[in-house]
Amino acid sequence: MSNENIIEVENLVKKFGDFTANDNLTFTVKKSEIFGFLGANGAGKTTAIKILCGILFPTSGKVSVAGFDIYKERNKIKENIGYMSQGFSLYEDLTVKENIEFYAGIYGVKRKVIKTRLNELVEKLDIADLKNKFVRDLPLGWKQKIAFSVAIFHKPKVVFLDEPTSGVDPITRRQFWDLIYEAVESGITVFVTTHYMDEAEYCDRISIMVDGKIDAIGTPAELKTMHNAKNMDDVFIKLARKQSEENK
């Protein structure tokens, strides 16, 4: 982890009519850290991710990703990020190889480079026999691992993972996190949302969003001592309870 900020968000506000989805968010993400973006469903996580990925404009506030301004340099941001959504985002009717070639292609990776990286990937994941199979025939765990590999195939500076592990068993989740660590070692910054609190412990730093605001931010250890909690689950419940009491 270095001290260089790869994501800088200052006073980000996003309103949909009267509803404020993101209420004055301010945070930074450092280069090659794993930043966990936590919050209950509807807390505004997806809205924030969409803004960071450049597919939604903020109502106000300053946002820069990979050193580029969200208002002026959206195209540059898009070149430098990867994205994986809950749905794993692979085409079921294409083979693994075709999926990889497609995504690498639209990110402008050169054909020769695609070939070498594909071979490396096949070796690393040991998927020589899966390479030419249709994605629909793969088990969920594999789809997920391959979707992640596709999201970082063009070697982005930041990869956004929107609940990448939902619906998968704990062992596969653990394997998936091994891939994330590996990506971080190669210098990629990981921005991940999850609602599994055990996964929050794997992150370098986390923020917890409640009702469009960031309620807490820090390393898992800091948050646990700050809220006098045994684990992240506890921290989360305490924050949520505090919020609902304030609302009364």
Added chain:
Amino acid sequence: MKRFRAFLNKEFLHIFRDVRTMMILFLIPVFQVLIFGYVIKNEVKDAKVAVLDFSGDVMTAALVAKLDAANDIKIVKTLYSYEEIEASFKANEIKAAIVFESDFAKKFNTEKTVDLQIILDASDPNLANLLNSYISAIANNYARDKNIGAAKINVSVEPRMLYNENLVSAYMFVPGTMALILMVITALMSSISIVKEKEMGTMEILLVSPLKPIQIIFGKLAPYAILSIINAVSIIIIGNLVFGVPVLGSPILLLFVSFVFIMMALSLGLLVSNIAKSQQVAMFISMFGLLLPTMLLSGFIFPIKNMPLALQYISHIIPAKYFLSALKSIMLKGLGISYIWKEISILIFMTIAFIGISIKKFKIRLDS
């Protein structure tokens, strides 16, 4: 450009890999041309007819009055030369012309045989057929009435089919099937393919990628545009080989009009994909909102003039109506662009309108 090519490549993989898509694209058009070509029949109502009377005697006047009184025929014009017949047909003012030879009454009474010619616009073959039998029957009845007690006399009817000399009814259905097939492939298939991308969540990934939205839309629509043109050409070829449907006008103009219609249908597909949230909804809207009207209200199966007034008004907003009319003019009448510029302009206007609405809807969605 390289990125766009990678995207197009994927689109074609989707299409060629799906058996159902391939069937809709390549088998159904062939079957539909054949089925429609052989099966469908039409009806007549108040068909406009002109009279060219070289005789102008009591007898022809009586016959004209009798024809005009008939339910299905309306005499709208009196002509004075053969040239005018051609002109009236081209202006689409009449569906048939009746020619009385000179000295009609005299020949009928003395020579006991007289000629009456019916000229029909057979690019609408079912209508032409029916008009032929109606007019012949009325003329023959009249002759029989006049003939009580006298020797046997016949009014001989010589129909000459303009534009579709042999009166093959498949002629009409080639343009109709083309409109239908192009609508299915472009509007239905392209809207489903876009909505599928939204439903599977892959649209998000595409929007996050460096591809521009316009490239995504273009990449989704282009394959269907290409395949529709292939289909349009093959329908014309099948029509020609199996039913002998001619292309009297300019093939380039024909392709151009088809292209305009394809663009219109694609813009409709885009609009549907903007409205629909799931593939089923897209299919439902396309089926009931686009395909059924194309089939039923465009004049393809039922003549528009036989419809209730309300439906006749609705038919004005059915794009296929203008496409059909233009196709018939080019293929069966051999007319040039000066006769169909109106249809072409309306289709282009519709395309622009649909794209405009789509963009507006798309912006609203991104904002909220």
